[in-house]
Amino acid sequence: MSDGHRRVRVDSVTKLFPNAQGGTFTALQDVTFDVGDFEFLSIIGPSGSGKTTLLRILGGLEFPEHGAVVIDEAEVRGPGRERAIVFQDFALLPWRSVLGNVVFPLELRRVAKGERDRRAHEAITLVGLAGFEDYYPNMLSGGMQQRVGLARALAVEPEVLLMDEPFGALDAQTRTVLQDELLQIWERDRKTVVFVTHDMAEAVFLSDRVLILSANPGTVHRVVTVELPRPRLDELRRTAEFADLVGDVWETLQTLTR
Amino acid sequence: MDAGDGTSPGGAAVVQPRPALVKVRAPGREWWFLPLRILSVVVLLGAWQAFGGQERSGIEFLPRFSDVVQGLVSLVQDDEFWRATRDTVQVLVLGYALTVVVGIPIGVVMGAKHIVRRALRPLVGILLATPIAPLVPILIIMLGIGISARVATIFILAVPILIENTAASVATVPRRLVDMGHSFGASRRQLAMAVIVPASLPGIFAGLRLAAGRAVVGMVVGELIIASAGLGQLIQLYSTTFDAPKLFATVVAVLLIGLGAVQLVQIAERRSGRWRR
Numbered sequence: 001m002s003d004g005h006r007r008v009r010v011d012s013v014t015k016l017f018p019n020a021q022g023g024t025f026t027a028l029q030d031v032t033f034d035v036g037d038f039e040f041l042s043i044i045g046p047s048g049s050g051k052t053t054l055l056r057i058l059g060g061l062e063f064p065e066h067g068a069v070v071i072d073e074a075e076v077r078g079p080g081r082e083r084a085i086v087f088q089d090f091a092l093l094p095w096r097s098v099l100g101n102v103v104f105p106l107e108l109r110r111v112a113k114g115e116r117d118r119r120a121h122e123a124i125t126l127v128g129l130a131g132f133e134d135y136y137p138n139m140l141s142g143g144m145q146q147r148v149g150l151a152r153a154l155a156v157e158p159e160v161l162l163m164d165e166p167f168g169a170l171d172a173q174t175r176t177v178l179q180d181e182l183l184q185i186w187e188r189d190r191k192t193v194v195f196v197t198h199d200m201a202e203a204v205f206l207s208d209r210v211l212i213l214s215a216n217p218g219t220v221h222r223v224v225t226v227e228l229p230r231p232r233l234d235e236l237r238r239t240a241e242f243a244d245l246v247g248d249v250w251e252t253l254q255t256l257t258r
Numbered sequence: 259m260d261a262g263d264g265t266s267p268g269g270a271a272v273v274q275p276r277p278a279l280v281k282v283r284a285p286g287r288e289w290w291f292l293p294l295r296i297l298s299v300v301v302l303l304g305a306w307q308a309f310g311g312q313e314r315s316g317i318e319f320l321p322r323f324s325d326v327v328q329g330l331v332s333l334v335q336d337d338e339f340w341r342a343t344r345d346t347v348q349v350l351v352l353g354y355a356l357t358v359v360v361g362i363p364i365g366v367v368m369g370a371k372h373i374v375r376r377a378l379r380p381l382v383g384i385l386l387a388t389p390i391a392p393l394v395p396i397l398i399i400m401l402g403i404g405i406s407a408r409v410a411t412i413f414i415l416a417v418p419i420l421i422e423n424t425a426a427s428v429a430t431v432p433r434r435l436v437d438m439g440h441s442f443g444a445s446r447r448q449l450a451m452a453v454i455v456p457a458s459l460p461g462i463f464a465g466l467r468l469a470a471g472r473a474v475v476g477m478v479v480g481e482l483i484i485a486s487a488g489l490g491q492l493i494q495l496y497s498t499t500f501d502a503p504k505l506f507a508t509v510v511a512v513l514l515i516g517l518g519a520v521q522l523v524q525i526a527e528r529r530s531g532r533w534r535r
Contacts, residue, residue, distance in 0.1 A: 059441050079441045091438035095456050095531070105442035108452070156442065 007192045008035035008058070008160060013067035015053055026217035027053045028064070033211060033220055035160075038190040042203035044249065045213030045221075046257045051196045052088075054218070055164045058194055059085045071160060081109070084153035088165040090145045092137040092152075098124065099133040102151045109156070123151040126185055143174035150182070154189075163195045167202065179205055180234055187231050200249045204242065205232060210249060214256045222252055321502040329503030330510060339492065339511075346488035347515060349405060350477045353412025354519070357469055361417045362462060365424025366450060369458070375425060382425075385418040390476065394483045408480035408487070415476035416469040423468065427461020428454055463527040470523050474516035489515075 012030045019025040027050040035041045043051045056062040058069055060078040069076040071083070084105070092101050102120040111119070124130060127147040137145055146166055153161060167175040179202055186193065197203050203210045207226050214221040226245060228236060236242050303323050310322035321329070333339045368375045368382075394411060401407040431454050439453040455462075481490020489512055496505035 056437075061437055061440060079443050081443065083441075085438075085441045087434055087438060089434050091432075091434040093435065093453070093456070095459075104452070108439075108442050108444050108448055 005037040006034040007037045007039070007072065008194070009070040010034070010054075010058070011067050011070060013054070013057060013064040013069065015050065015057065015062070016065045028057075029217040029219050030067070031213075031218065031220055032067075033223070035192055035194060036208075038192055039209070040186065040193045040195065040207045041209050041211060042195045042197055042207040043211045043213060044197055044200065044203045044253070045218065046215045046253065047198070048218075049213035049215040049256075050218030051198075051213055052164055054213075055085075055162055055194065055196045058160075059083060059162050061085075081156070082159040084156050084158035084161055086146070086149050086153045086161065086163040086166045088168050090137070090142075090149045090169075092145055092148055094137050097134050097136055098129060098140075098148050098151075101137070101148050102155050105152060105156045119155050119157070120151070123155040124148075126154060127151045128181065141174075142170050143178060146170065146178065150185075154185070158191065160192045160194070163193065165196050165198065168198065175199070175202070176234070176237075182206065183230075183232055200253065201237065201242075201246050204228075204245045204249060205237060212249065212252050212256070221256060224249055224252075321506060325503040326506040326510070329501075329505075329507035333504060333507050333511070339508075342488045342492050343511065343515075346477060346481065346490070346512075349408045349480065349488065350412065350473060350515070350519065352405070353409040353476060354416065354470065354473045356409060356413050357416040357420055357473060358466070360413075361420035361465070361469065362424055365421040365462070365465070366428050366455065366458070368421065368425035369428025369431075370450070370454065375429070378421075382418045382421050385414065386422060390415050390479055391483065394479065398484055403484055407484050408477070411480040411484065412473045412476035415479070416473040419472055420462075420465040420469040423465025424458065424462050427458040427464075430461075431457040459527075459530055463523065463530070466523045466527075467520055470519040471516065474512070474519055477515075478512060 010031055010033050012032050013028055014026065014030055015028040016024040017027050031050075031054065033041075043054060045051050053062060057064055058076070060076050060080060060083070071080070093104065096104065099117075099120055102123055103116050106116040106119060121130075121133070124133060127150050129144065129147050129151065132140070132144070137148065140148070146169075149166065167178050170178065183206060193206075195203070195206060204224075204226055210224040210226060211220060212222045212224065213219065224245070228241060228245070306320075307323040310320045311325065364378070368378050390411065393414060394407075397407045397410050397414070401410055435453050435457055436449065439449045444452065477488075478490055478493075481488045482494065486494055489508055492508045493505060493512075496502075496508060
């Protein structure tokens with residue numbers, strides 16, 4: 001699916017954290033991979049494989065001890081306008097309405113009010129929340145809250161969308177619905193997506209490639225290319241090819257957690 | 259709440275208010291609540307009325323409740339009382355304003371910056387635990403016996419609790435909100451004004467309420483110890499002249515000012531938090 005041009009390069013990234021004994025713990029070691037232009041890449045791995053840390057490094061919230069992340073030929077030294085993160089626990093501002101949350105990053109960037117509202121409404125409509133602009137987060141279900149999180153990220157029109165287990169906190173049914181909708185949005189407006197998950201079916205269903213990390217320390221163990229045709233619809237989940245690929249990823253993860 | 263998700267078009271579902279099948283009252287809303295409240299006050303005042311004005315109760319000067327009411331009535335007709343009240347409230351407002359303007363920024367920086375927290379914690383802790391009375395003579399030496407010493411007394415008493423509450427709530431702002439602000443490129447200032455302060459408002463308001471209470475204490479202490487001024491002067495006057503009804507009435511006036519101050523903070527809090535329920 002990738003057109004060959006690479007957008008993101010993760011170059012031998014090593015991340016250390018201090019541990020309780022006063023020493024260091026290697027969260028990521030020598031992690032290297034590329035993400036192509038408009039590619040949908042998932043990162044999956046057992047807990048402790050540093051997948052969230054890796055996403056935070058891509059987002060510029062965390063910095064590697066060795067190695068670098070390069071986006072569009074520029075080394076990442078912090079958050080940037082070409083990226084937006086969708087957070088696992090939504091990270092909505094509870095004192096702001098749906099609209100208020102979606103315009104928030106646009107306010108930070110001093111986008112003019114008219115333009116701000118136009119883009120926010122567009123994003124809110126895209127995620128199916130039109131009519132809920134004035135609701136507050138505590139009035140919404142988890143699934144709807146994450147739609148707001150997604151709308152907020154889309155409103156800044158990023159080139160690279162970073163998603164940190166965005167549907168991990170949701171029930172299975174809602175998760176499936178949101179996966180379908182995410183793909184629909186992505187088909188219409190292709191972006192480069194890096195999607196962290198611990199759900200194998202989710203990774204296979206969404207992605208062009210699935211990057212499997214091993215734990216302690218986190219290293220790239222294997223990359224699975226998903227050659228299922230797009231657009232992918234719900235029926236795909238009940239096909240043999242899909243089941244085979246999920247089984248393949250499952251077996252690889254089994255060897256890692258044993 | 260999630261159960262409804264995916265049922266309506268686009269998977270969107272929202273919790274709609276629906277007619278209650280059983281009447282559920284919040285605790286404290288039962289029919290007997292108000293009568294009970296009134297009854298308890300009536301019993302207390304009745305006992306006061308019965309006991310007051312009698313030597314045999316073993317209490318020298320406890321005026322009857324009705325005497326205090328009379329004292330209050332004659333006070334509010336007295337220009338001197340209103341002059342004193344104005345003076346008192348003025349100093350209270352000055353001292354409290356200074357507390358807010360200084361306390362909140364210091365608290366925010368303390369909560370956000372580990373180093374500042376380390377540096378200021380002991381100082382704030384000492385101020386929180388120190389009785390104010392021994393500090394007042396020092397303030398008099400430094401500031402004289404004018405308004406500034408009284409304002410300073412209020413400030414020193416009220417500011418540590420506001421700093422402590424603000425710092426504690428800033429330090430516990432959810433990390434994910436700060437990360438979110440960062441990730442969308444918020445500057446330090448934007449992060450403070452648009453994320454950290456609003457997220458800390460419940461704790462800041464708790465501090466403002468406690469500080470208002472302590473400011474009123476500082477106001478009275480200042481008037482009693484530093485300078486005969488305001489309502490403190492009246493309290494001294496009526497206590498030295500054994501005018502118990504008026505003394506009690508003045509104390510009631512001080513109580514009402516304190517109550518009013520805390521009420522004002524609560525109104526401001528309610529206005530700021532319509533998203534909280």
